[in-house]
Amino acid sequence: MRHDFIDRYSRIESPVHRLPVGLKFISLLFLIITIVTVPGNLYLLFLAILVFLLSIVKISKIPFSFIFKRLLLMEPFVIGIAILSIFQPDGLSIFLRILIKSTLCLLTIIVFSNLTRFSDLLNFLKKIRMPSVLLNVIALMYRYIFILIDEAERMQRARKSRTFTENKRRYWLMQGSLIGQLFIRSYERGERIYRAMRARGFS
Known part of the structure; x- marks a missing residue:
């Protein structure tokens, strides 16, 4: 059994792929924690994160179409969860914040999974004594x-x-x-x- 549904481009050669696994993993955690914890109205920050992630995709030679398709597959689940917030006071604003934050987190994970082989990630986690x-x-x-x-x-x-x-x-x-x-x-x-x-x- 061999699938490349998730990490199809994790084995290609690019400057980003050659970075240490630890650096990429710490960057992943930092980005996700930042996205989740900052106030939801910092749209310029979210735009900067989006531009940064798209720049990484460009440098790492991962096709944008691949990233977009993977994101599109998961987006209905995000919308399904976020839409529940519409019925609350100020629901539309909450809905947009949840949608933006969740989409950016998904995009971060999709990009990271195509920059690092899963076996390399497991070896790194083992080294840090997880x-x-x-x-x-x-x-x-x-x-x-x-x-x-x-x-x-x-x-x-x-x-x-x-x-x-x-x-x-x-x-x-x-x-x-x-x-x-x-x-x-x-x-x-x-x-x-x-x-x-x-x-x-x-x-």
């Missing part, structure tokens, strides 16, 4: 993403092989059903992994 339990959890989460992608691709192939013609309404109904099935299968697979780990002495 607890082994957390390291194992991070590694399992990363690998589990690709298992979910495989599962989703198999389900899509099965759907296409059984469907010759379909209208838009039927298509979206089937997509909703597939998402529900994927969640159920993910939960069941997670339970099996949990029981297997408990059987091997994990607690």
Whole structure:
């Protein structure tokens, strides 16, 4: 199983890719903490962070289209969470702040994941003595993403092989059903992994 859905460009050569993993990781944390903690009305600061991230993308030779597509895939979840704030007093302002901050955090993570190989990141976290339990959890989460992608691709192939013609309404109904099935299968697979780990002495 080999996927490059997340970190397709983490192995290319560029000045940014050659920077130490520790420096990139600290920069990631600094940017995310800054985005999350500063007041939501500092729009010039957010614009400066956006320009900085796009400059990094340009220097590192990562296609803007790739970054945009990955961001677009995750943006509906951000909007779904942020839209709940509209019903509060001053809801539109809160909605915009949540949307801007969440989008910038996602963009930061997407860019970082394509600047650093995951194995290099794990080695760095091990060097700074991150607890082994957390390291194992991070590694399992990363690998589990690709298992979910495989599962989703198999389900899509099965759907296409059984469907010759379909209208838009039927298509979206089937997509909703597939998402529900994927969640159920993910939960069941997670339970099996949990029981297997408990059987091997994990607690």
